[in-house]
Amino acid sequence: MASTSTPSLTVSALAAVRGETRLFSDLSFALQPGQVLFIQGGNGCGKTSLLYILAGLRLAESGTVCWAGRNIDDLGKQYHSQLCFVGHNNGVKAELTVWENILGFQLLKPGKKESIQTTIDTLGLAGYEDNLAYQLSSGQQRRLALSRLLFSQHPLWILDEPFTSLDRASIRLFESQVVAHSQQGGMVIITSHQPLDLSGGDAVHLQLDKAA
Amino acid sequence: MSAVMYMIRRDLLLAMRQRAELVNAVLFYSFIVVLFPLAIGAKAELIAKVAPAIIWVAALLSVLLSIDRTFRSDFEDGTLEQLILSAHPLSLLVLGKILAHWLVSGVPLLVLTPLLTLFLGLDAGSIKVLMLTLLLGTPVLSAVGAIGVALTVGLRRGGILLALLVLPMYVPVLIFATVMVEHANSGLSIRADLSMLIAFLILAITLAPLPTAAALKVSVS
Numbered sequence: 001m002a003s004t005s006t007p008s009l010t011v012s013a014l015a016a017v018r019g020e021t022r023l024f025s026d027l028s029f030a031l032q033p034g035q036v037l038f039i040q041g042g043n044g045c046g047k048t049s050l051l052y053i054l055a056g057l058r059l060a061e062s063g064t065v066c067w068a069g070r071n072i073d074d075l076g077k078q079y080h081s082q083l084c085f086v087g088h089n090n091g092v093k094a095e096l097t098v099w100e101n102i103l104g105f106q107l108l109k110p111g112k113k114e115s116i117q118t119t120i121d122t123l124g125l126a127g128y129e130d131n132l133a134y135q136l137s138s139g140q141q142r143r144l145a146l147s148r149l150l151f152s153q154h155p156l157w158i159l160d161e162p163f164t165s166l167d168r169a170s171i172r173l174f175e176s177q178v179v180a181h182s183q184q185g186g187m188v189i190i191t192s193h194q195p196l197d198l199s200g201g202d203a204v205h206l207q208l209d210k211a212a
Numbered sequence: 213m214s215a216v217m218y219m220i221r222r223d224l225l226l227a228m229r230q231r232a233e234l235v236n237a238v239l240f241y242s243f244i245v246v247l248f249p250l251a252i253g254a255k256a257e258l259i260a261k262v263a264p265a266i267i268w269v270a271a272l273l274s275v276l277l278s279i280d281r282t283f284r285s286d287f288e289d290g291t292l293e294q295l296i297l298s299a300h301p302l303s304l305l306v307l308g309k310i311l312a313h314w315l316v317s318g319v320p321l322l323v324l325t326p327l328l329t330l331f332l333g334l335d336a337g338s339i340k341v342l343m344l345t346l347l348l349g350t351p352v353l354s355a356v357g358a359i360g361v362a363l364t365v366g367l368r369r370g371g372i373l374l375a376l377l378v379l380p381m382y383v384p385v386l387i388f389a390t391v392m393v394e395h396a397n398s399g400l401s402i403r404a405d406l407s408m409l410i411a412f413l414i415l416a417i418t419l420a421p422l423p424t425a426a427a428l429k430v431s432v433s
Contacts, residue, residue, distance in 0.1 A: 055297065057293060057296060057297070057432055058432075059433065080297045080299075085293065087293050088290070089288075089289055089293070090289065091291045093226065093291060095230060100225070104218070104222060105294075108218075108298035108299065108300065
């Protein structure tokens with residue numbers, strides 16, 4: 001299996017439908033280590049569906065997604081352990097404190113041994129450690145969700161509109177995280193309506209259009 | 213194992229922070245049990261005879277009332293996706309959630325029941341057997357209920373569908389539990405009923421997490 005030693009993501013002839021609508025079809029691309037895939041497209045063109053399929057959370061209508069040459073549906077948990085996903089929903093428990101939420105993230109997806117306090121300081125949430133998550137602003141909750149990236153050691157990051165309701169400083173923080181991750185040979189798949197400053201990273205653009 | 217412990221601790225913590233939810237199901241249970249003798253009237257013998265049935269139907273409905281929340285909040289805030297993608301097998305995390313649900317909904321029923329049976333005029337011997345059936349049966353209700361919730365969690369209004377799916381699967385437990393109390397009352401051996409309830413318990417706890425995990429993955433997609 002020498003040919004499969006470099007992990008890369010290969011998508012071939014992917015098609016997705018939602019209800020009766022065809023979102024996209026015959027979508028093919030490949031992502032190499034160190035690349036950032038920046039997916040753009042209007043509302044409802046299937047960006048989130050595409051990310052769900054790429055994360056292995058949803059089955060495609062047709063086509064395949066391969067990680068290191070093997071179909072992700074066959075890899076299952078093995079593939080899940082390679083990726084860090086921050087979806088449209090934060091996955092933050094409203095009734096847990098900031099501290100407890102981050103502890104949970106680390107237990108569910110172990111990564112770098114980073115202390116929770118360091119993570120909270122980096123997020124700019126110092127002083128909010130014992131606040132319940134629902135007491136935070138939506139931008140702060142988003143930051144909390146993205147804190148998964150700060151200790152993630154997974155080669156593939158899949159981020160769905162990560163920067164909604166973030167302030168400039170936080171956007172810059174996480175942009176630099178994305179760039180740093182790609183420079184270390186990681187892969188990032190990201191959707192965003194805002195233009196991103198990914199200078200220093202190897203960015204590939206993908207424009208999703210509504211299928212005819 | 214750490215995954216199971218984490219889910220139990222997390223769900224217990226969440227339950228303690230949302231005590232109103234916890235109290236709801238327990239109050240519902242007590243209301244049914246307390247109202248029944250009032251509705252039947254001063255027929256102490258009749259009440260004592262149907263008491264196990266009342267207790268069990270009330271327990272069953274109260275578990276059904278509270279089980280929906282176990283997965284719905286995780287589904288709504290996106291935690292479920294993270295659980296699926298986590299480093300741990302989803303079925304283990306599900307097992308943790310089932311055990312946590314039992315600790316939060318089943319155990320309070322167990323604690324309350326001896327007190328509530330005072331209203332029903334049960335004798336000490338029957339109470340003992342009834343408690344044994346609840347101890348063995350309520351975890352089954354949590355485990356089997358989890359399958360139903362996992363199947364319906366993605367639906368907008370899954371409540372009635374959940375009841376339709378789960379209640380038939382509750383029936384065997386209901387029958388064997390109430391029959392066991394009746395057998396004990398009539399001085400018959402309860403070994404067969406007891407063995408059945410223990411078998412249900414072992415099967416439910418070991419097997420239910422698997423279909424639940426599979427159904428959750430379908431619900432998320």
